[in-house]
Amino acid sequence: MRYTPHYLMTDPEEVKRLVRDNPWATFVSPTSTGLVASHYPVLLDEDAEQITILSHFGRPDDTLHELGRHEVLVIIQGPHDYISSSWYGPGDIVPTWNHLTAHLYGTPELLGDEENYAMLSRLTDHFEAHRDGGHSLAEDPEGTRRLAKGTVGLRLRVDRFxxxxxxxxxxxxxxxxxxxxxVALHNPALAAEMARVQPGTDGATA
Known part of the structure; x- marks a missing residue:
């Protein structure tokens, strides 16, 4: 990303918050045959001190990405939107795009079958917990374990962001x-993020 000091997000806790709130991630791998990108949900490992995410790839994406053999880039995209210059003062005519974005780098650690199933269960429970009639993989362990064999779980400890x-x-x-x-009229999530940030403090939150 372009180096813009006023907008740098340097606090790991703020990056963790971004991951929690925006768990649909883009994985990009520089493979031996070129760049490969896939999209999967991620879960923040709250027990880890450093930023660590858990996820899974559906086969054969793991092979296409050469997963575990090299560093990958994981892109987390938060609220974003076009900012019209009509909202500025007189004479200020250049529009822009507001956004929260994190690029996470690390080499994935592949999970074994049992650890992968535990991760998938945890991931499912996380997203089903607050839904009426939500389900758990534990309701059909035989069937869900069979389906889990079509996935490869991973843990990625973020070396840098x-x-x-x-x-x-x-x-x-x-x-x-x-x-x-x-912005609040059509993108309240972005407006809420704007309210958290103090102007002129290099992206620091209130």
Whole structure:
């Protein structure tokens, strides 16, 4: 990503929050045959001190990515939207795009069958827990274990990350308030992120 000091997100806890709130991730691998990209849900490992994500690949994506043989890039995309210059003051005519984005780097550790099944159970429970009539893999262990064999689980300990919280910090307070008011009409999640950030503090949150 472009190096923009005002928008750098350097706090690992803020990156963890971004992962929690936006678990649909893009995995990019520099394989021997070229770049390969896939999309999978991720779960933050809350027991790990460093940023660690858990996920799974459906076969044969694991082979296509040469999973576990090299570093991968995982892209987490938070709320984002077009920012019209019509929301600025007079004479300021260049629009932009506000966003929260994190690039996570690390080499995946492949999980064994039992650990993969435990991870899939945990992942399912995480997303089903607050749904009416939510299900668990434990309701049909024989059937779900059979299906789990078509997946490869992974744990990725993030060695480094590059993250941005670009939320109009370069604008005056009155212009930011106007932008946020317009954004809130159709993208309340992005407006909420704008409200958390203090202008002029290099992306620091309130």
């Amino acid at each position: 590059d993250a941005r919280s670009k939320l109009s910090q370069n604008k005056t307070a009155d212009v930011r308030d106007n932008i946020a008011a317009h």
